[in-house]
Amino acid sequence: MPVKLAAGNWKMNGTGDSLVQIEELAALHRTATCDVLICPPATLIARAAILTEGTDILIGAQDCHAAASGAHTGDLSAPMLADAGAAHVILGHSERRADHGETSEDVHAKVLAAHEAGMTAIICVGETLEEREAGRTLDVVLGQLAGSTPEAATAGNTVIAYEPVWAIGTGKVATLDQIADVHGAIRAALKDRFADGDAMRILYGGSVKPGNAAEIFAVDNVDGALVGGASLKSADFSPIVAALEAAGG
Numbered sequence: 182m183p184v185k186l187a188a189g190n191w192k193m194n195g196t197g198d199s200l201v202q203i204e205e206l207a208a209l210h211r212t213a214t215c216d217v218l219i220c221p222p223a224t225l226i227a228r229a230a231i232l233t234e235g236t237d238i239l240i241g242a243q244d245c246h247a248a249a250s251g252a253h254t255g256d257l258s259a260p261m262l263a264d265a266g267a268a269h270v271i272l273g274h275s276e277r278r279a280d281h282g283e284t285s286e287d288v289h290a291k292v293l294a295a296h297e298a299g300m301t302a303i304i305c306v307g308e309t310l311e312e313r314e315a316g317r318t319l320d321v322v323l324g325q326l327a328g329s330t331p332e333a334a335t336a337g338n339t340v341i342a343y344e345p346v347w348a349i350g351t352g353k354v355a356t357l358d359q360i361a362d363v364h365g366a367i368r369a370a371l372k373d374r375f376a377d378g379d380a381m382r383i384l385y386g387g388s389v390k391p392g393n394a395a396e397i398f399a400v401d402n403v404d405g406a407l408v409g410g411a412s413l414k415s416a417d418f419s420p421i422v423a424a425l426e427a428a429g430g
């Protein structure tokens with residue numbers, strides 16, 4: 182059984198004042214039995230990494246460029262983020278796919294760059310409401326998975342996050358049956374393609390809150406969560422971490 186992962190995605194939220202949330206989280210989870218990761222905005226990565234040295238909290242990034250360096254004004258490369266203290270990087274989040282037109286091919290290139298820099302890639306996949314209503318959920322999710330995940334992915338360097346787009350930041354959570362179906366299909370695809378596909382972690386994301394975390398973590402093939410809004414405050418994120426630990430994290 183892989184170690185479970187509670188990952189927080191702060192998105193474009195947080196300034197120096199918010200670092201206290203990470204300090205509190207580190208104090209609340211001194212000996213976490215699951216992995217606990219916070220991905221703050223890039224401006225806070227270095228400070229967060231210094232703050233969490235010697236604690237059980239991991240720090241990650243929310244995106245990286247596919248190239249290691251070069252003439253790409255405003256972008257950040259995987260080696261730069263790793264140098265700042267990020268051990269993980271979220272790639273292909275639906276907000277990047279929608280706001281920046283990122284394709285699975287783009288995500289694939291970024292995952293390779295992250296691996297090259299020694300980082301763990303968290304690859305996000307998920308269908309829109311329109312795609313779900315058209316009965317295309319598994320096509321879309323498995324297509325994104327196949328296109329975004331490189332051949333050399335392993336359980337050590339890659340995590341998959343299933344995030345139905347319609348459940349992100351909306352308060353609408355996928356039903357437990359919907360989560361079980363998609364996670365089961367992702368697991369089968371991973372086992373088909375990778376020798377250690379049964380050990381690759383699959384996170385659920387989309388309006389995970391303290392009140393629904395336990396039931397989501399009880400679903401087969403759910404190895405943790407990628408949490409947006411409820412990761413911003415340690416008071417909300419800590420009970421989610423505790424629920425994952427209780428689920429055998």
Ligand code: PGA
Pocket residue numbers: 190344348349350351352386387388389407408409410411
């Ligand atoms: P949410 O975001 O928890 O605020 O729905 C999840 C995500 O986008 O990773």
